[in-house]
Amino acid sequence: MSEIWSYLSRGELVWLTATLVAYLCGDWAFRASGRSPLVNPVLVAVLILSGVLMVTGTSYPTYFEGAQFVHFMLGPATVALALPLWAHRGRVARVLVPMAAALLVGSVVAMGSALALGWGLGLPMDVLVSLAPKSATAPVAIGITEELGGLPNLTAVLVILTGIIGAIIVTPLLNGLGFTDYRARGFAVGVAAHGIGTARAFQVNEVAGTFSGIGMGLNAVLTAVLAPVVVRLFL
Structure with missing residues (x-):
């Protein structure tokens, strides 16, 4: 499994998808909270992605290489x-x-x-x-x-x-x-x-x-x- 993940984590689509999913989760949490300013979608997405990177041992440069399309936009x-x-x-x-x-x-x-x-x-x-x-x-x-x-x-x-x-x-x-x-x-x-x-x-x-x-x-x-x-x- 570790070898499979090591291969997948180098794919650009993986981290772009992870970024979009994390934001959708943040947006869902924001709406579920009654649009509370404390449940900011960006903050929730950052926390989710930070946890994923830590658990998988993925470096930020590797993540950014895949998610840089979001930065471009x-x-x-x-x-x-x-x-x-x-x-x-x-x-x-x-x-x-x-x-x-x-x-x-x-x-x-x-x-x-x-x-x-x-x-x-x-x-x-x-x-x-x-x-x-x-x-x-x-x-x-x-x-x-x-x-x-x-x-x-x-x-x-x-x-x-x-x-x-x-x-x-x-x-x-x-x-x-x-x-x-x-x-x-x-x-x-x-x-x-x-x-x-x-x-x-x-x-x-x-x-x-x-x-x-x-x-x-x-x-x-x-x-x-x-x-x-x-x-x-x-x-």
């Missing part, structure tokens, strides 16, 4: 967010100025707070660099880290954790703070928690999801521009 999925943006273009045009201000503050705070905390804890510079783009979408964040000399694998983990935490806490947090404007709610989660947060925003409200997609896209661009400047402040 991040690009088209991000572009597809333009469809709801076009549908709500009138609402977007009316709030361009406050969106620009919120984007600048949110992006700088996301990077600066992570770097300040890491610097205060005495983390090495390559780890600090890896922290900086954690709120940008994964392909952009990894590219920024590579350019700045950080650890891309660490950045990938931090991006996922940031998105999952954001998706879990965003609804109860914003409800508790009394924010009722779905444009503001969505934009905030998109800037702070990128694609995973955006998926959660769409589950709550289409307008929130649209503005979250805008926030995610704009923050990716702004982070790429500002990250080198912000990182230099901690050199």
Whole structure:
């Protein structure tokens, strides 16, 4: 059996299928919980896949070699967010100025707070660099880290954790703070928690999801521009 599994585990279809099945399990658990933010589908899928990799003794590079098609689809999925943006273009045009201000503050705070905390804890510079783009979408964040000399694998983990935490806490947090404007709610989660947060925003409200997609896209661009400047402040 071990020889059979060793052969199968090298097949690309095995890990792509495992990824899709794990997410379907996560989505089922999310629906069964009454859409509780604590039962995030991505978090459940990560836990399932982590357990499978540990039990089977499969390395992450082997898994990623088979599941990289999902990573490739991040690009088209991000572009597809333009469809709801076009549908709500009138609402977007009316709030361009406050969106620009919120984007600048949110992006700088996301990077600066992570770097300040890491610097205060005495983390090495390559780890600090890896922290900086954690709120940008994964392909952009990894590219920024590579350019700045950080650890891309660490950045990938931090991006996922940031998105999952954001998706879990965003609804109860914003409800508790009394924010009722779905444009503001969505934009905030998109800037702070990128694609995973955006998926959660769409589950709550289409307008929130649209503005979250805008926030995610704009923050990716702004982070790429500002990250080198912000990182230099901690050199």
